[in-house]
Amino acid sequence: MTIFLRIWLAAGMACAVLAPPGHIVAADAKALNIVFVSPGKTGEVYWDMVAQTMQAAGRKLDAHVEVLTSERNYRIMQELGYGVVARADKPDFLILSNEESAAVPILEAAEAAGVKTLLLSNTLIGEDAKRLGPPRAKLATWLGDITTDLQTAGARMANALIATARAEKWQSPDGKIHILGIGGDEITPASIARNAGLKLAVDAAPDVVVDRMLYANWTQSEAEQVTANYLSWAARKEIRPAGVWAGNDPMALGALRAITAAGLVPGRNIEVVGLNWSEDALREIKAGRLLLSDGGHFLLGGWSIVLLRDYADGCDFADASPRVEARTSAITRDNLASVGDLIKTRRFDRIDFTRFRAKAGRCGRYDFSLDALISSLARADGAGE
């Protein structure tokens, strides 16, 4: 606790001292009361990190972020949501993630209660999207959503894989580069987008074939299993597997294990790419076994607080679009050093979220890139440590 307090104080001092004059943090602006109902489990890396960045941003932007965890139970999530909406002392904003479309009833309840909502990571899809339309249409209190462009991420990952394979000439006897795709699932938008990115990239490369698109339920063990199955199948088909595209890091790690077990050396005669910026993945990148890990979307938590702070302060992000898309970035051996530590230590207070706020007159225009992040850290690093 003392450490935490010290960090908090240091960050606060740093902010106060180093706040550029252009940045408006109105002294009279009131503190925001924000509640985040997390769909994830306690200990689930991504959602933990989302909540942590949210809270770190809140501390920077005078917002109190209350995190409620639904433990991967959508009924609990809905009950928590209803509870929040029904509170006498209603929060200023309620952040939800529409996983499995479970957030829709909460959105509607919030509309009825007049609680403003923001969807994070997963927005409305399918029937719900048609029925309720865009943000602030039927549901006036639904301010918008902030998501990441995971399709681009998927394509980026694939392209990196293809470039390496081409460079190393890992073609099979048929002259093609054979790749295995491992997706998390086939129904969640987050998964579909990544997979679509892979397809997009491969479609653009006539010398590349995705032998299989396998699904491993986001888990390492299942990914290891299907990768093993794929490798033995490929051996029987006399295919030289050039790379494994994994929809997230755990699955990439599972693929690594299977590859190793099959007698191949990842990084030398086969490449694997993942997504999520997980600690283990970064370790494998450092070891040269994993080509890259795309990601950074946990930062959506922080970015969402930035959006709501701006909104509360009158700079509505909807001026550009109520739908904010934050790009992800790949961590490779090249840039691992810059962000590796941040992720490993989860010292998100090192991030100067105030630097990401919209400039006056440019409401809704944000630069949430890795470079911007790195630059926001660089000084903090020097100052903080």
Add this chain to the structure above:
Amino acid sequence: MTPDRDAQAAPRRLRSVVRAMIWATVPVLLLVQLLASAGVEATSFWSQIRQLDARIARTAESRAELIAEPLWKMRYDQVTGVLNEIMHDETIAAAAVYDDTGAAIARVVARPSDQVAEISRPIRYSNGNIAVQAGRIAIAYSYAPVYADTGGRLMLLLVVGVLATLATVVALRISANIFIGKPLAAIMSAIQRSKQDGRAYPAEISSPNEFGQLAQAFNAMQHTTSGALDRLGHMASHDPLTGLPNRRSLSERLVTLSGDAGSPDSLIAFCFIDLDDFKGINDTFGHDAGDRFLVHISERLREAVEPQDWVARLGGDEFVVIRPEVSNAAAAQAFARELLDAISEPIRLHDKQVAPRASIGLAVRRAGDPELSHLPALADIALYHAKSKAPGTVAVLDEALQRDYRRRRDLELAIPAGFAEGQFEVWYQGQIDLESQGVVGLEALIRWRHPEHGVIGPGEFLPLVERSGNNARLTRYVLTDACRALQHLAAAGRPDIRIAINLPPSELADHSLAAELRATCARFDVAASSLELEITEGSLINNIASASETLQRLRRLGATIALDDFGTGYSSLAHLRRFPLDRVKIDKAFISEIPDSAEDKAIVGVIASLAGTLGLTLVAEGIERAEQAAAMREMGVTLGQGYLYHRPQPLRDVLQWLEGQAVPESRVVAESPSIAPEFAA
């Protein structure tokens, strides 16, 4: 006995129609049921096999669909999971999934099985972008459950079939018994009862079906049959001519006779009546008249008897009258005589008065006599006696008659043994030349040395021999013996002695006699001229033509022919002239009273003068006294025979006797007229 056994055996061999129907029906029924069951089951079996094939194919296809995605997506654990699910199907023995490289991804073996079929289906995977064959699924499955199922059902059908057949048998049996067995039994029982007492019993069936009609027809037939049976019964037991009961009725009557009598000690008179010379009436007046004659007699008998008496005609001219109760034997005889008197009243036939005559054999027995059924035989013995001894009288059966009868029976039965054991002996009696007192011939006389009855004379047993048809045999026996005797005589130096043989009437009709005589003579090397054949007048009369021919032949052989017993019968002078005779033997009846009876002397004298005229040699029989011999000599009788000279003896004794006799002069032989030159060849 035999028909009885047949009658009992027949129902045992009889197989009931109901059972025969069942035997005929049940195997067919059972066979059809079993075949039908087997057919249905076979169809069902193939259908089940096809269904199983189809089901497994569907399973394979549905599993292929389920497996396609996990297989394509290499979720081999899920593939195995899906594969494992189908193993709940107990027909499936094993299943395997192969990927597009042919490698077995999942393989499950549930149970080893022998009868295994296999089916394989491709596993096709497709999503929005691709459609590929991800691999294939193979399922091995067993027909064993189908076999077991079919076997079980076959067994069930078999059991059901057998039960159904049993039920059918029972139903068939019951209904057949009701509709067939019972009516048949009713008709059968009617027939049995009818058989037992001869009355026509109706079969009591009232059902309107075929058996009802059969029963009606049967009853109608019974009715007609009973009338016919009554008539038949009457005809069987009555004489159609006179309407009197017949011989068959007599047998029945005898059975009930003792019962009808008042007490066991009451006497029953049984009269056996035989008309004398009925043949003569038939011959004289014709058979129609003969029949009328019999009817007259029967009416008279009916009128003569009391109501309790019983009259029957046994056939021909034989009648029986039974009086069931008489006071004593005398009363019975009186009754019999009354009957004779009634019969003897003259009858007019063809405008001629005929006086019927009958003989009656009477037997009287106690009603309690256990041998009552022998009454006809006993009365017949008496009748035989009456007819042979005193025709036209009543002969009462007594002890003597019965003894005679038994002796006759014994002798008659002993004749074959007599021949076989050589009991018949031929004795010889000498014939003497009354002038020279020398022996000129011998008469062969048959004797029966019976082991029990001693030596029996021919008068007693010859009729028995004749009746038993042994005349010819006896004649040849005597002939042979006579030839042998001639041999002995020749050997003894008396070839001049002839031997006379008696020929019974039947022999005269036998054409082979002459040939046999010659053969026998040749065998013993004796001359036929040494034989004399004695015949009676009676035998000539019965068959004049045949007898004459036979005699001619015999005479041509050289044998002498003598007419025996002349004077007692017809004594026809014409016969003496017509037949080729050499000698005439005067019956001893005329000799015995000589010389006292003047009449006899006159008769013999006439015969002698007649014979002299005809050139016949006379022989006097039965000479017992010297004065008889002298009288004969005086009247011109040449030869004599009798106890005065010689009693009949066996040949051995005769030969001895001859030794003591003087050899007569050859004159006698030379004078014999029998050796007429014209016949000697």
